Amino acid sequence: MRKATGDLHQDLEQTLLVAAPGAGQSEYLSYAAALLGWMGPFEAQLWNAPWPENMRAAERGGKSQWIEDDLRAAGMNDAAINKLPDSGFTPRLDTLASRFGTAYVIEGAQLGTQVLRKKLSNSLSSWSPRWLLGYGPHTAEKWRAFVACAETHLHDGESRHEAAMAARDAFASLAAWFRLRGAA
Numbered sequence: 001m002r003k004a005t006g007d008l009h010q011d012l013e014q015t016l017l018v019a020a021p022g023a024g025q026s027e028y029l030s031y032a033a034a035l036l037g038w039m040g041p042f043e044a045q046l047w048n049a050p051w052p053e054n055m056r057a058a059e060r061g062g063k064s065q066w067i068e069d070d071l072r073a074a075g076m077n078d079a080a081i082n083k084l085p086d087s088g089f090t091p092r093l094d095t096l097a098s099r100f101g102t103a104y105v106i107e108g109a110q111l112g113t114q115v116l117r118k119k120l121s122n123s124l125s126s127w128s129p130r131w132l133l134g135y136g137p138h139t140a141e142k143w144r145a146f147v148a149c150a151e152t153h154l155h156d157g158e159s160r161h162e163a164a165m166a167a168r169d170a171f172a173s174l175a176a177w178f179r180l181r182g183a184a
Contacts, residue, residue: 001104001150004164008171009108015175015184018116024123027183028116029074032067032131034181038087038174039106040064046102049093055149060142063106066130073127087177091170097159100150101166105174107146110134 017023018031047061071081092098117132135142154160178184 001101001160001164001167005104005167005171008168008175012171012175012178012184013112016178017183019119022123023120025074025127028120028124028129028132029071029076030181031178031183032070032129033084034087034178034183035131035174036064036067036071036081037084037181038089038177040067041086042089042091042093042102043106046091046093046099046106049099050096051099052096052149052153054145054152056145060103060107060146063131066133070129070131073129085181087173089170089173089177091173092166095159095162097154097162098166100154101163101168102170103146104150104163104167105170107143110139111143114139 013019016031018027020027043061043064047057049057051057068081072078091102093102113132113134117128120132150163154163175184
């Protein structure tokens with residue numbers, strides 16, 4: 001999946017305003033609101049779908065709640081959060097391969113949050129957004145477990161291709177949504 005999505009991943013990283021020099025709370029909140037509008041509508045369905053036991057899917061869900069917590073901490077009320085636009089992205093989640101592809105983008109973002117947290121540490125001062133904490137000290141471990149699980153269960157060329165295409169669709173959708181919402 002990494003090879004199949006490398007170009008989209010690089011383009012997304014280079015255009016995110018939250019990752020630009022001088023970014024601060026305003027850019028983070030724009031990014032978080034857009035991310036919630038993209039991921040929130042399908043996250044529960046993704047992690048509640050059938051997964052291999054070693055994925056430990058129940059431990060991976062709830063990231064939309066982290067983002068909502070960040071928006072509340074910045075002063076947004078529930079009514080405003082509920083009015084945030086939905087990206088309309090509805091990933092295919094009917095096969096394990098398609099779920100792995102979509103999850104690849106979300107789980108990979110956990111590595112990206114570690115970079116963003118460092119970049120934003122001075123501009124966010126004492127505020128430590130929950131989304132940027134990700135899995136904390138277990139982030140790398142959780143990523144390696146995700147990759148190992150994918151490698152075990154995407155055992156043929158067809159399933160690897162399907163996962164790669166789902167990941168590409170997710171990256172492309174997320175990038176387009178960030179641009180539309182002014183976060184990229």
